[in-house]
Amino acid sequence: MTTTEEIAFLGPLYTYSHAAAKQYQDTLAVPTTLRPAKSIEECFQLLDSGEVKLAVVPFENSTNGSVVWTLDFLRQRLLGDDYFYSATAELLVPVSHCFFSNVSDKKDITKIYSHPQVWGQCVEFLKQYPNVERIDVASTAKAAELAANEPNAGAISSEMAGAAAGIKLVETNIADKKNNTTRFLGLSSLDDVQNPPPTKDDLSLISFTTTHNNPGALCAVLEEFRKHDIDLSSINSRPSLQDSWHYIFFVECRAHVSEERMKNTLKAMESICSSLTVIGSFPRCPGRDA
Amino acid sequence: MTTTEEIAFLGPLYTYSHAAAKQYQDTLAVPTTLRPAKSIEECFQLLDSGEVKLAVVPFENSTNGSVVWTLDFLRQRLLGDDYFYSATAELLVPVSHCFFSNVSDKKDITKIYSHPQVWGQCVEFLKQYPNVERIDVASTAKAAELAANEPNAGAISSEMAGAAAGIKLVETNIADKKNNTTRFLGLSSLDDVQNPPPTKDDLSLISFTTTHNNPGALCAVLEEFRKHDIDLSSINSRPSLQDSWHYIFFVECRAHVSEERMKNTLKAMESICSSLTVIGSFPRCPGRDA
Numbered sequence: 001m002t003t004t005e006e007i008a009f010l011g012p013l014y015t016y017s018h019a020a021a022k023q024y025q026d027t028l029a030v031p032t033t034l035r036p037a038k039s040i041e042e043c044f045q046l047l048d049s050g051e052v053k054l055a056v057v058p059f060e061n062s063t064n065g066s067v068v069w070t071l072d073f074l075r076q077r078l079l080g081d082d083y084f085y086s087a088t089a090e091l092l093v094p095v096s097h098c099f100f101s102n103v104s105d106k107k108d109i110t111k112i113y114s115h116p117q118v119w120g121q122c123v124e125f126l127k128q129y130p131n132v133e134r135i136d137v138a139s140t141a142k143a144a145e146l147a148a149n150e151p152n153a154g155a156i157s158s159e160m161a162g163a164a165a166g167i168k169l170v171e172t173n174i175a176d177k178k179n180n181t182t183r184f185l186g187l188s189s190l191d192d193v194q195n196p197p198p199t200k201d202d203l204s205l206i207s208f209t210t211t212h213n214n215p216g217a218l219c220a221v222l223e224e225f226r227k228h229d230i231d232l233s234s235i236n237s238r239p240s241l242q243d244s245w246h247y248i249f250f251v252e253c254r255a256h257v258s259e260e261r262m263k264n265t266l267k268a269m270e271s272i273c274s275s276l277t278v279i280g281s282f283p284r285c286p287g288r289d290a
Numbered sequence: 291m292t293t294t295e296e297i298a299f300l301g302p303l304y305t306y307s308h309a310a311a312k313q314y315q316d317t318l319a320v321p322t323t324l325r326p327a328k329s330i331e332e333c334f335q336l337l338d339s340g341e342v343k344l345a346v347v348p349f350e351n352s353t354n355g356s357v358v359w360t361l362d363f364l365r366q367r368l369l370g371d372d373y374f375y376s377a378t379a380e381l382l383v384p385v386s387h388c389f390f391s392n393v394s395d396k397k398d399i400t401k402i403y404s405h406p407q408v409w410g411q412c413v414e415f416l417k418q419y420p421n422v423e424r425i426d427v428a429s430t431a432k433a434a435e436l437a438a439n440e441p442n443a444g445a446i447s448s449e450m451a452g453a454a455a456g457i458k459l460v461e462t463n464i465a466d467k468k469n470n471t472t473r474f475l476g477l478s479s480l481d482d483v484q485n486p487p488p489t490k491d492d493l494s495l496i497s498f499t500t501t502h503n504n505p506g507a508l509c510a511v512l513e514e515f516r517k518h519d520i521d522l523s524s525i526n527s528r529p530s531l532q533d534s535w536h537y538i539f540f541v542e543c544r545a546h547v548s549e550e551r552m553k554n555t556l557k558a559m560e561s562i563c564s565s566l567t568v569i570g571s572f573p574r575c576p577g578r579d580a
Contacts, residue, residue: 219516
């Protein structure tokens with residue numbers, strides 16, 4: 001008997017997360033179906049409970065930076081005792097915001113719906129609507145749906161979501177940065193999907209905390225990467241919540257956990273760090289810039 | 291003739307920013323008055339235009355982490371050509387959220403107003419209001435004011451703001467972390483307030499970018515701090531917006547810019563970094579933990 005695994009993603013359908021989930025589906029050898037979740041938190045909760053074994057969560061946007069909610073849900077699990085899944089894929093989704101409205105004259109628009117992350121990505125476009133109310137909704141797909149059914153409303157959304165909602169496309173590609181991209185992580189608790197084999201162009205995502213009274217520890221940790229000739233590609237810190245002004249760090253580096261240099265780095269880190277977890281090693285997404 | 295300098299801060303009155311601005315006022319030898327601004331951005335704009343020479347902006351919360359808006363407004367100026375002011379003070383404000391409502395039975399509460407940063411700081415408290423609408427407003431002071439004038443509403447706000455709005459105090463100190471604190475930066479373009487003299491317990495806030503094709507550069511930079519025996523106390527990265535997946539870094543370290551070891555570190559950084567700015571050196575705030 002074959003089981004079909006479910007991939008949880010931040011719903012509803014037709015969001016950038018949905019596109020990422022479809023990409024993740026394509027990388028997996030097991031049969032899968034997609035399951036929209038209500039929030040990023042629900043994606044993690046479904047993994048925690050074992051209800052799903054696969055999930056896709058947004059991790060970073062090239063304009064807005066890290067998705068701190070994802071980092072904080074990871075933190076909660078990494079610093080608790082219940083972390084048992086791995087990041088097994090990086091997925092890149094080009095974000096092409098479009099403006100939709102059924103209004104015939106743009107002067108009649110009194111409100112624009114979108115996701116809170118979007119406003120900061122479309123600052124130039126929004127200057128032509130200085131006095132229009134901006135309403136935060138849970139997804140760009142929801143934005144298109146609401147604006148489709150209200151007079152005097154507009155929505156900033158993906159082309160896919162606008163088409164699904166049946167609202168008129170007014171302008172495409174309205175973001176300030178035209179090559180705006182969101183990176184997602186594919187998470188898995190399936191035994192045969194954890195740490196896919198090395199491809200010579202891999203990323204490892206590692207979290208660690210250092211002891212509070214050793215502020216030189218961060219430098220000492222990063223020096224180990226340098227000493228073992230491993231390039232870092234990102235670093236993030238979030239409050240650890242164990243103590244004020246104490247942090248959990250997330251670093252991504254260009255090596256696979258199965259490589260000797262990575263094993264040696266992790267071994268050296270063990271004596272410096274108070275907690276240390278390899279969240280996962282996975283191929284670097286094709287199509288990513290140098 | 292004496293001029294009274296204005297200190298811009300994120301208004302309205304009775305917010306945590308207001309408390310920080312009062313603290314900043316106390317550290318300054320020049321006569322000052324306080325000027326509430328509509329947004330963090332307006333604080334920067336007032337400095338840019340020369341309309342004010344002093345401002346206070348929120349920088350980090352011990353639970354929520356960095357205030358990315360402030361980092362991004364700094365980025366815009368640091369990577370443009372118009373950066374001319376300095377961070378000259380660190381100000382710590384204890385954040386003691388209280389719950390206010392004029393409703394006599396808590397079952398009648400249908401909506402709660404607060405600032406978006408607050409929800410994540412009061413997760414446990416809010417569990418008793420699972421189906422109550424949470425409405426984002428621009429400040430905790432505004433939240434108290436709105437809830438004071440509406441039936442069936444509550445507000446999470448500071449004690450000071452609740453008292454000013456004349457709304458009934460229901461519960462004090464409702465945040466998950468009881469020692470929740472926000473750090474603010476005092477900014478100045480006054481000649482005689484830039485880089486206050488060393489006190490033997492100082493912080494320097496430094497921003498830098500590295501060249502895109504040298505991912506080892508971050509380690510090289512941080513190693514310079516270690517080599518010169520300077521402890522880092524925080525590190526943040528934000529998209530530089532110059533290129534996808536390229537970052538501007540903000541580090542705070544425990545040294546004053548006038549010290550030899552800091553001068554040597556900065557000199558070494560110049561050959562590694564593509565941009566480098568000392569945002570300021572200032573005394574570490576008394577009352578801060580180790």
